[in-house]
Amino acid sequence: MLANSSAIHVSNLGFHYGSAVVLRDVRLSIRAGEHVAIVGRSGAGKSTLLQLIVGLLKPDKGEIRIDDAPVTGPVLGATLMFQRPALLPWASVADNVVLPLRFSGALRRDRGRARSKVLALLDQVGLADRAEARPAELSGGQQQRVALARALASEPRILLLDEPFSALDPEMRAGLRADVRRLAQERGVTLVAVAHDLADVASLAERAIVLGGVPSRVIDDLPLGSDAATILRARMTNLSAVA
Numbered sequence: 145m146l147a148n149s150s151a152i153h154v155s156n157l158g159f160h161y162g163s164a165v166v167l168r169d170v171r172l173s174i175r176a177g178e179h180v181a182i183v184g185r186s187g188a189g190k191s192t193l194l195q196l197i198v199g200l201l202k203p204d205k206g207e208i209r210i211d212d213a214p215v216t217g218p219v220l221g222a223t224l225m226f227q228r229p230a231l232l233p234w235a236s237v238a239d240n241v242v243l244p245l246r247f248s249g250a251l252r253r254d255r256g257r258a259r260s261k262v263l264a265l266l267d268q269v270g271l272a273d274r275a276e277a278r279p280a281e282l283s284g285g286q287q288q289r290v291a292l293a294r295a296l297a298s299e300p301r302i303l304l305l306d307e308p309f310s311a312l313d314p315e316m317r318a319g320l321r322a323d324v325r326r327l328a329q330e331r332g333v334t335l336v337a338v339a340h341d342l343a344d345v346a347s348l349a350e351r352a353i354v355l356g357g358v359p360s361r362v363i364d365d366l367p368l369g370s371d372a373a374t375i376l377r378a379r380m381t382n383l384s385a386v387a
Contacts, residue, residue: 149177149334150211150221150301152197157206158359159192166192168359170206176301179328179335181345181368183376184355190338193355194304197336198222210302223300227307229291231279237290238262238275244298265293269323285316289323296327303328305337309344321347342376352376 157170166189174180182190195201197208199218208215210222223244231240241262245251251258266272269289279287288308295303305324309317325348328335337348345352346368354364366375 149332151176152302152334152336153209153212154193154197155207155209157193157196157208158204159189159196159201160204160359161192165359167196167203167355167361169361170355172353172362172365174334174336176211177332177334178351179325179337179349181337181339181349181352182355183339183345183352184360186340188355188360190355191306194224194306194336194338198224198302198304200224219302221300222302222304223295223298224304224306225291225295225308227310229279229287229308231287231290233279236276236278237266237271237282240279240290241265241293241297243294248298262293262297265296266290268327269293283316285312285320288312288320292320292324292327296331299331300333302334302336305335305339305348307338307340309339309341317341317344318347324348345376 152174154170154172157167158165159167170193182193184190192201196203197215199215199222210219238259242251242258245258245261263272263275266275269292271286271289271293274282274286279290282290291308309320312320321344325335335348337344339345339348350368352366352368353362354366355361356363368375
């Protein structure tokens with residue numbers, strides 16, 4: 145196992161909202177340090193699966209294990225980035241990024257070190273000169289870069305992405321996903337991304353796990369190579385035919 149990453153194992157997972165069964169008998173494994181995308185039709189339970197993995201939701205049946213330890217609540221060392229950056233509008237960029245260090249007590253223990261870490265992260269996402277700006281002064285892409293820096297501030301072993309590029313224009317989207325993959329690779333973290341856009345999947349992941357059927361289950365597990373977008377497009381075209 146890589147020192148800065150964690151393995152994920154999901155077995156016989158089931159989950160429902162009210163009377164609607166969303167996931168049934170979901171089984172998958174993700175190696176430590178691997179970059180994986182979860183794809184499928186709208187409503188297939190992709191975002192729900194991310195929240196189950198990180199411990200924000202509890203399954204009805206089955207089990208999730210992180211490094212052989214069962215998930216029974218929010219997982220330390222796992223960070224989930226949502227579609228919206230959810231920045232504090234009254235706080236500066238630097239103060240938004242430092243939040244995980246404030247909650248963990250690292251800011252209190254060594255304020256100078258925490259500040260240096262935040263500035264280094266902002267430099268790595270291309271926002272070194274916007275540390276004192278407010279979120280309203282930033283573009284949508286810049287706000288997501290702040291959210292990415294904040295997600296990395298806690299040094300997670302697992303980084304989960306729930307469509308964080310969906311509201312961005314193509315140029316911003318391409319730049320941000322390149323930064324996400326680069327920073328994840330540099331840190332050796334396990335990356336799990338939910339995405340509808342096949343270009344996002346092809347850029348971020350080395351493997352695609354496909355959810356399909358009603359209720360949803362894993363119906364395919366595709367290695368992605370240089371022609372990832374073509375492979376995915378062909379598979380997704382046939383997805384509606386899967387029961």
